[in-house]
Amino acid sequence: MPTIYIDNKAFEVKAGKNLLEACLSLGLDLPYFCWHPAMGSVGACRQCAVKVFKDEEDTRGRIVMSCMESVKDGLRLSVNDKTATTFRSQVIEWLMTNHPHDCPVCDEGGCCHLQDVTVMTGHNYRRYEYKKRTYTNQYLGPLVNHEMNRCIQCYRCVRYYRDYAGGKDLNVFSAHNHVYFGREKDGVLQSPFSGNLVEVCPTGVFTDKTLKEHYTRKWDLTNAPAVCQHCSLGCNVIAGERYGQLRNIVNRYNSEVNGYFLCDKGRFGYEFVNSENRVTQPLIRKRQSEAVNRATLMQHMSTLLSGHTLIGIGSPRASLESNYALMDLVGKENFYQGIPDDLVYIEQKIVDILLSGAIHTPSLKEIEQADAVLILGEDIWNTAPVMALAVRQSVMKTAATHTTEQVAIPLWHDMAVRELVQDAKGFLANMTVTASPLDEISASTMRAAPDDLARLGFAIAHILNPSLPEVPDATDAVRTQAMNISRALQQAKHPVIITGTSCWNNALVRAAFDIAAALDLTEKRAGLAFVMQDCNSLGLAMMRSSSFEKAITSAERSSNVTAIILENDLYRSVPAGQADAFFSSCKNVVVLDTLHNRTTERADVLIPAATFAEADGTFVNNEARAQCSSQVFMPANSEVRESFKWLSEIRSLKTTAGNGHEKHPDEILQALESKFPQFKGISRSAPPHDFRFHGARIPRESHRYSGRTAMQANIDVSEPKPLQDDDSPLSYTMEGYRGPAPSPLIPFFWAPGWNSGQSVNKFQLETGGSLKGGEPGVRLAEQTGVTPVFSRDIPDAFTARQDKWLLLPQYHLFGSGELSVYTEGIASQSPAPYISLSRHDAERAGLKEGDIVTVKSDGKAYSLPLSIHGSLPDGIMLVPAGLRGMDSWSWGGWVNISTVKV
Amino acid sequence: MFSEEKLNKVKEIIARYPQGKQKSALIPVLHLAQEEFGGWLSSETMDYVASLLQITSIEVYEVATFYSMFNLQPVGKHVFEVCQTGPCMLRGSDQIIDYIKKKLDIGVGETTKDGLFTLKTVECLGACGYAPMMQLGKHYREHLTPEKVDAIIEECRAKAN
Ligand code: SF4
Ligand code: SF4
Ligand code: FES
Ligand code: FES
Secondary structure: OOEEEEOOEEEEOOOOOEHHHHHHHOOOOOOOOOOEOOOEEOOOOOOOEEEEEOOOOOOOOEEEEHHHOEOOOOOEEEOOOHHHHHHHHHHHHHHOOOOOOOHHHOOOOOOOHHHHHHHHHOOOOOOOOOOOOOOOOOOOOOOEEEOHHHOOOOOHHHHHHHHHOOOOOOEEEOOHHHOEEEOOOOOOOOOOOHHHHHHHOOOOOEEEHHHHOOOOOHHHOEEEEEEOOOOOOOOEEEEEEEOOEEEEEEEOOEOOOOEOOOOHHHHHOOHHHHOOOEOOOOEEOOOOOOEOOHHHHHHHHHHHHOOOEEEEEOOOOOOHHHHHHHHHHHOHHHEEOOOOHHHHHHHHHHHHHHHHOOOEOOOHHHHHHOOEEEEEEOOHHHHOHHHHHHHHHHHHHHHHHHHHOOOOOOOOEHHHHHHHHOOOOOEEEEEEOOOOHHHHHOOEEEEOOHHHHHHHHHHHHHHHOOOOOOOOOOOHHHHHHHHHHHHHHHHOOOEEEEEEOOOOOHHHHHHHHHHHHHHHOOOOOOEEEEEOOOOOHHHHHHOOOEOHHHHHHHHHHOOOEEEEEEOOOHHHHOEHHHHHHHHHHOOEEEEEEOEOOHHHHOOOEEEEEOOHHHOOEEEEOOOOEEEEEOOOOOOOOOOOEOHHHHHHHHHHHHOOOOOOOOOOHHHHHHHHHHHOHHHOOHHHOOOOOOOOEOOEOEEOEOOOOOOOOOOOOOOOOOOOOOOOOOOOOEEOOOOOOOOOOOHHHOOOOOEOOEOOHHHHHHHEOOOOOOEOOOOOOEEOOOOOOOOOOOOOOOOOOOOOEOOEEEEEEEOOOOOOOOOHHHOHHHHOOOOOOOEEEEHHHHHHOOOOOOOEEEEEEOOEEEEEEEEEEOOOOOOEEEEEOOOOOOOEOOOOOEEOEEEEEO | OOOHHHHHHHHHHHHOOOOOOHHHHHHHHHHHHHHHOOOOOOHHHHHHHHHHHOOOHHHHHHHHHHOOOOOOOOOOOEEEEEEOOHHHHHOOHHHHHHHHHHHHOOOOOOEOOOOOEEEEEEOOOOOHHHOOOEEEOOEEEOOOOHHHHHHHHHHHHHHHO
């Protein structure tokens, strides 16, 4: 490790870094704007100047940009040198010449990187007394606000949007003191990663439009570390509340998972928590007054428990605590997953693979670092957005690494590296049913039916390991493509294979495993990543319970069934016909959920459940990482409670043995891991509820939190006692331990002098590295070196059938989420329902774009307009999955068109 | 739309660059387009250039807005591009600009009613030794004085008749 001298003190620093990274990693305060740990340096803003000296004798030194100089052994520099500090304060002064004096009305105020740096450099008096330039702002859509006058021309936005995220519709225009960052004209930003502009931009040019609707300063929020609920990746987020409303979501850095960035669904899709459609009152239906209090509810529940057969339907979006509490209540044999058989089968395959220890499953960070990626079947752009962003980084960075191996240019030197790399790209093969935005960075693409994609996978596996069976009757095209892909995978050191469940096809999972396992035998570290459907799909699958079909059978067997359905709208999870069949064979239906939906309509007893923001809960993401999501606020309405609390209370009706003590979430996890060895270690995913730091709790509120004594004065003029959180070490106050908290408990990023999110530097071991104390969460599946058992079971080639189509779901980043569409700006970008066929199929059937086509799925008829799909293989019918109000269909089944209306 | 002849010229320019790098031809093609379509680049013209080079319009706007030699608004027949950078300023470019403004009764960026003259200010044109100076069409006019400006204006008017 090189030693450098900073203001005459020796420090050991990591080689290969630049001076800015080195200084920040050492915990020094050095201002910067244009450098970003995930995007490297361009030396554009001149804010990070330091002085370097030739040697010990040199007293004059020279000013350099610290972000543009490599660390060298023996290098001497000064951060505090007078010329350097003056230089920096002059830089901020001219960056500020045109900056409006509008902090009080700027949404960035209080969490502003520009404020931080302005104060840090000591620029506090404006000498510029001329007219400031003003711009016209643009309408950038419902999610991101634009206020160009605040720009300081650091170029971070375009570098992020175009270079990092691959967006095309944001750019820089003009020159000199009138450069402009925006779109070519007003319009909705096209990238689903646009929300990160809010955090990337050091000023208030780009801000969160959803927050604007109920604006609160960062210091006034009650925050907690939470986990995103909108897909299986489990991105870490910080959620903030005020006045009983969830106000915003910002990124919570986790180097292994989401790093610095979220997708727009995760960032903006939180409004369901505040929805008018929330279930707020326990209801017992079909009686005079349906709304009941807790005592009546419990009384009623105890009559439902005795003499009835209990069936529990779990949920892939509810926490493990709640799922386990339900299982505990109804008994393991009466607990069902609430998803169809086909999906359970595929997920079980995935769980078996992960728990077998035969293969490594990579984190998102490892996917970013992969040097070849093969995507087999999964439309990750729509089903796992931040994974698509990670794959993009792998493609771009692999090219950069290859190129810079030959020249002495460090990887952080972004502009230079880009110049060198030009259009070169790392290897990505995107083998999916339909076209995807990832295609443009793919070396190889294929559009085929899932079985054919799986066959391609098996063909690759056979080339990699000739002892595996050859794919019978493979076409020449498939052979050649398999050959090219296997060659690229063989050349890589860390190849990653990605697949998932969204094609509802288990052959894809088996083929992906065979490829990864075959690669792994050749001394490389191959990774196999799975994408699941919901935020706790894997956690639920790991409980290894039966499918919904089994629940129907068992309900049909008994005449006296009480079904308890946990946070699961069955009409979205299973074909509507099956949901109907189930309901008609149950005597009593008890539903716990957060929002009214078609399943809650069928409930005889409806119990209001807390959302993730009002609950503690543990979720297992796609890489089997169990992560704790902490309660952000307690609902003012005491009838809204965490499902596991309701369920434990209901359970206590059954036994007399209980001592009335409510179980804490960590105790539930302990019970879970003692029952199921596959969850071993899960109770370590966050510190227990009684954890204290030097005897103190960790405050959810900043020390600047305002209004505590008065904000409830309309209800009671005396200041209320702060709420007591018995379930976690976090407190509902401003008091408590303010030092570094254990990483799963960091409620927000703040450090002295750094009010903005840039303060995350202070929480990391090194800039862009892991959090001090390690990343939150516990991985439940690790490779153990077990010899893999190959699948070898190759499906037949897909053949289109006469007048029948294979029904597949199309997931939409904006639209397919049950919860995220409660955010207006997401709903407005959701497509209208449609039925898609290939052009050829449509022509053969004599159908035109827009014709109303009726299709029967599982006994129900659906009429939707036809949308002809350019890249869809023949023989497949594509229908959007999970749009608001749409039923789930029998995905993976065969359907025909019954009628057509032109 | 370019004439056949100009289209050939565009092809020739594109051919100077490696395959797939046709974006490199952007600046010369924009010059050509400006010359061809009334001395300025409308957004339609820029979109047309984008389609010729098979790039997105936003990439053309990025470049066209950056350079002061591309006019994004209609201009007069004769465009005075007066340098206002340090050396020219020290040698009196401010006065020259003021003089032109008064004489033609227009502000910077404006065009005379008769459509003959546009006044623009630009940054250093690399002729500091001859400051103050301006660019007029393809030529530099140097060591400017009010008298010289008068003469230039007369000369332009004469050409117009
Ligand atoms: S808009 Fe923001 S990110 Fe972009 S250049 Fe201006 S200050 Fe930097
Ligand atoms: S990628 Fe998934 S987990 Fe991450 S922010 Fe988006 S929806 Fe949430
Ligand atoms: S951070 Fe170094 S020049 Fe901008
Ligand atoms: S300053 Fe006017 S030409 Fe250089």
